[in-house]
Each structure stands twice: as structure tokens, then as C-alpha cells.
Amino acid sequence: MSPIAKGVYMGKFVKVAETKDVAAGTGILVELEGERIALFNVDGTFCAIGDVCTHSGGPLSEGDLDGDVVTCPWHGAQFDVKNGEVIGPPAPDPVHSYHIKVEGTAILIERP
Numbered sequence: 506m507s508p509i510a511k512g513v514y515m516g517k518f519v520k521v522a523e524t525k526d527v528a529a530g531t532g533i534l535v536e537l538e539g540e541r542i543a544l545f546n547v548d549g550t551f552c553a554i555g556d557v558c559t560h561s562g563g564p565l566s567e568g569d570l571d572g573d574v575v576t577c578p579w580h581g582a583q584f585d586v587k588n589g590e591v592i593g594p595p596a597p598d599p600v601h602s603y604h605i606k607v608e609g610t611a612i613l614i615e616r617p
């Protein structure tokens with residue numbers, strides 16, 4: 506899946522998507538300054554973590570989301586989408602967690 510937005514700059518925060526782009530219980534891939542970011546909707550709360558699994562690079566935006574835990578589609582590592590922490594193996598390290606703001610219907614992610 507290709508990124509849906511190139512980013513519209515608003516201070517340190519960059520608009521990456523509209524709220525309607527991310528259905529509850531799902532994730533999408535967005536891109537911010539060349540970084541692949543997995544953006545999730547956990548029952549109306551948006552969370553953003555690095556898209557690249559720390560095990561072998563699987564795309565977390567394509568993983569199944571159960572509550573606030575995403576399962577990597579390649580070998581099943583699990584991450585907490587609120588903070589990027591590893592919940593289950595085989596991923597060795599957490600992924601980056603991004604600050605998010607929602608303004609109206611715009612989802613903004615803070616540049617790292």
C-alpha cells in the first residue's frame with residue numbers, strides 16, 4: 506500500500522491523513538520525511554508508531570489490530586501501538602512512537 510499523503514506542514518506537526526481515512530480497529534501506512542509510519546485507530550484514538558518491524562522489517566500497518574496491540578503480518582511479533590513497546594516475540598526492540606494531534610478532521614504527527 507502506498508502512502509496516502511505527502512504531508513502538509515503546520516509547525517512541528519505535519520498533517521498526514523484525515524480521520525475518515527483510518528477506520529476504527531485498523532491501520533494505514535503514511536509517510537513523514539521519508540519515514541514509514543503506521544497510523545492506527547484504536548476505537549477513535551489515533552496512535553502512530555514506526556511501520557518497520559524490528560525483527561525483519563515487516564509492515565506493521567498491514568498487521569491485525571486487536572485493541573491496542575498490533576501483530577506483525579510476517580512472523581507474529583506484537584507491539585503496543587500506544588508506545589511502540591514489544592508485547593510479544595520475536596521482535597527484539599520497540600519501534601518509535603510518534604506524538605499525534607487531531608485538529609478537526611486532520612490527523613497530525615509531530616516530526617521526530
Ligand code: FES
Pocket residue numbers: 558559560561562563577578579580581582594595596
Ligand atoms: S518481521 Fe515482524 S515478526 Fe518478523
